[in-house]
Amino acid sequence: MEMPKIALIGNPNVGKTVVFNALTGAKQHVGNWPGVTVERREGRFRHRGLDISVVDLPGIYTLSPFSIDEKISRDYIVDKRPDAVVDIVDASNLERNLYLTLQLLETGANVVVGLNMMDEAEKKGMKIDVERLSEILKAPVVPMSAIKGEGIDALKDAIYEEITGHEHHRHMAVGYGEEVERYIVELEEEISKCKSLRDYRSRWLAVGLLEGDGDIICKVRKAGCEGVIERSESMRDELSKKIGEMMDIYFADRRYEFIEEMVRMVMVRGKEKWTFSDMLDNVFTNPVFGIPSFFLLMWAAFQFTFAVAEPFMNMIDIGFTWLADVTRASISNPALASLLADGIISGVGSVLIFLPNIFLLFFALSLLEDSGYLSRAAFVMDKSMYKIGLPGKSFVPMLLGFGCNVPAIMSTRTIEDRNDRLITILINPLMSCSARLPVYLLFAGAFFAGNEGAVVFSMYLMGILLAVIMALLLRKFLVKGRPAPLIMEMPPYRMPTLKNSLMKMWENGYLFIKKAGTVIVFGVTIVWFLSTYTYSPDAAYGIVMSGDIENSFAAYLGQWLQPIFAPMGWDWKAVMALLFGFIAKEIVVGTFGTLYGVEGGGEGLQNALMGSFTPVSAYAYMAFVLIYVPCLATIATIKAETGSWKWPLLAIAYMMGLAYLVALIISLVGNALMGVFG
Amino acid sequence: MDGKVRIIGIYSAIIGIAYIVYGLIEMVGWTVRAVQFPLSPTPDIFAGFILLIIGSILIYRIKALLDMKYEGLSFLFVGLVLSAIIGMMYILIMGADALDAVIVGEPWNFDTAAYNLPAIVLFILLLPGWLILRDREGFGE
Secondary structure, X not given: OOOOEEEEEEOOOOOHHHHHHHHHOOOOOXXXXXXXXXXXXXXXXXXXXXXXXXXXXXXXXXXXXXXXXXXXXXXXXHHHOOOEEEEEEEHHHHXXXXXXXXXXXXXXXXXXXXXXXXXHHHHOOEEEOHHHHHHHHOOOEEEOEHHHOEOHHHHHHHHHHHHHOOOOOOOOOOOOOHHHHHHHHHHHHHHHOOHHHOOOOHHHHHHHHHHOOHHHHHHHXXXXXXXXXXXXXXXXXXXXXXHOOOHHHHHHHHHHHHHHHHHHHHEEEOOOOOOHHHHHHHHHOOOOOHHHHHHHHHHHHHXXXXXXXXXXXXXXHHHHHHHHHHHHHHOOOHHHHHHHHXXXXXXXXXXXXXHHHHHHHHHHHHHHHHHOHHHHHHHHHHHXXXXXXXXXXXXXXXXXXXXXXXXXXXXXXXXXXHHXXXXXXXXXXXXXXXXXXXXXXXXXXXXXXXOHHHHHHHHHHHHHHHHHHHHHHHHHHHOOOOOOOOOOOOOOOOOOOHHHHHHHHHHHHHHHHHHXXXXXXXXXXXHHHHHHEEEOOOOHHHEEEOOOHHHOHHHHHHHHHHHHHHHHOOOHXXXXXXXXXXXXXXXXXXXXXXXXXXXXXXXXXXXXXXXOOOHHHHHHHHHHHHHOOOOHHHHHHHHHHHOOOHHHHHHHHHHHHHHHHHHHHHHHHHHHHHHHHO | OOHHHHHHHHHHHHHHHHHHHHHHHHHHHOOOOOOOOOOOOOOOHHHHXXXXXXXXXXXXXXXXXXXXXXXXXXHXXXXXXXXXXXXXXXXXXXXXXXXXXXXXXXXXXXXXXXXOHHHHHHHHHHHHHHHHHOOOOOOEO
């Protein structure tokens, strides 16, 4: 027997991923903002001896799909036909959430309603009669507060009953009025004559066809039932004339009327008073204080990241220095000792030293995310973003870009308009990802002691500013049109849980460690080889240890490329680090570590760099690293998401040109100012 | 007007003004470093701007607060939250520096510039403001 399958569905930000994690024991990313789940994810759990497979679907408001993630969810429900559909409903926002529930019930799916966030509803003074709601919907309703783990066992029981058929399903139906019902029944009869449509519930198809749902019309057409479509079109026209309004609006209005009546029957509201969420929103979405508050919180996150990481960085530095010394002393073969101590340990150590910063940055961002603040930030930024030709929905992918551009670009799937999505994808690599942070920290510590936090923060601001400029240019010359207005739900503020924040911190930090153990080891090994060996016609295979880095392969290659960057005052080592940064930005620091032969990185590497850079050339270098080409993984993601090589190539071209231009301007202006002010 | 709300409201407004004054000093101090002030404000334009924001939020709707309106209470509440975030952040930085001194085996010095002493002192002075949130019964639209 095939393993029973259930689907988790619901509006965005109702806690589906929390429920998914609670059911399956998985550790999927949980966020207190809409759009965390952009692809469907699978897991499984065992209950009463039965193995059950679970699919977590992206959040949707209706079963009429407008964006890619909405389409993923709907197609899964109606085409894959899971054994049960668990509809997670926000109890504190019943009116809006129940619309999807009604549509799910209309498809004929075996729906189990998880009435989540009961605690939030109670805080707002709402009392919900769960049994009565279950009676009206003719579906099991389980009250729960998933974030506290309450109601999970009851939900498992309800799912089990639904799958094993102990709980017989009775389909409820919204009444659309005598006249319309007559048409629905008549159309159902037409549909039942078409054998290839028997997999679908005829009432759902009939209502969808009368609504003029394009996706349903496509399904019927694919099934070869043109006659049904023709009949439904004439019926729709007739009904529309009789009723005097568009049929899709008519059906939506009847559903909302039904929901209003149902909510009136099952819910009692308490006396209105401002909650802490209301009070926070009053200021955080205020036209005067909204943006300054956002600036304050982001600045605090970066300040925290930079300053608190210091002791942990020193611990790692000491550890790697010790490891390199021990390795060098215990291995007699000089080539092997050099590879391990000067190549791998120096290179990887100089990158891993920034691990505490990465951990702390993600910890701070997860606190902001889990608190629910980021949705407000998107709201306050929407007006400014609209002015530069970006939809408010771009804010979430842009902010995710501070972590890693790959998931950030994938999260643009929540943007319905293709042009809006394309612009967001193309400017996303300008959001400074965590891989670039080690470069900033290294240079800021060496050349801007005492102002490191402000200098690093300025890099992030520069990335945002350049993204704004590029968005304006792209909108004006390449991807014309107006951005779509933002419609976004504000989730309630919640106290972030330490467990969730630590979990996210670990997930992202682990990716960094994994990269250090794979791509960076590979990269620094090549750098070590190129910097240790040179060409000799007399040697076996023509290769010999150079003894002097200035005569190595790396020096030859770097010196060949260096004239391009001469206006910025960078030497060949800096150029080599940029070259290897094409693979992944973390390798920039690893390359410096290997080329300078400094274990652990930290102060030793900073002192070494002070001989090769000035504060101006260092700042220009940081800006270049911020802007120049996305890493290979990001390029591949742009290709995958746009379906064409044209857009990743455009991104590479404009970012290279922009990086060079910005670095050159910084160098020229900076050097001129240094000349004036000394 | 509730007596407790009046006292806390006026007190938090005074602290709000102190935030603004120190914010301005830190912003000016970023360019003109010669002048000395009590509590050794950090000559950092960003840090100064942050203090300025907190102070402005604290005094922006003080009248509504004294009139027992949620509108005013919300600004005091957010001012308290932001003050706590910034104050505790600097305390954490102080703790991290002390730990770092132990790790590298150097003596730890209290660096007033790095820890933005005014932000810590004003955060502590503002703590009684939280008392206003214990009982919100008298507040209205």
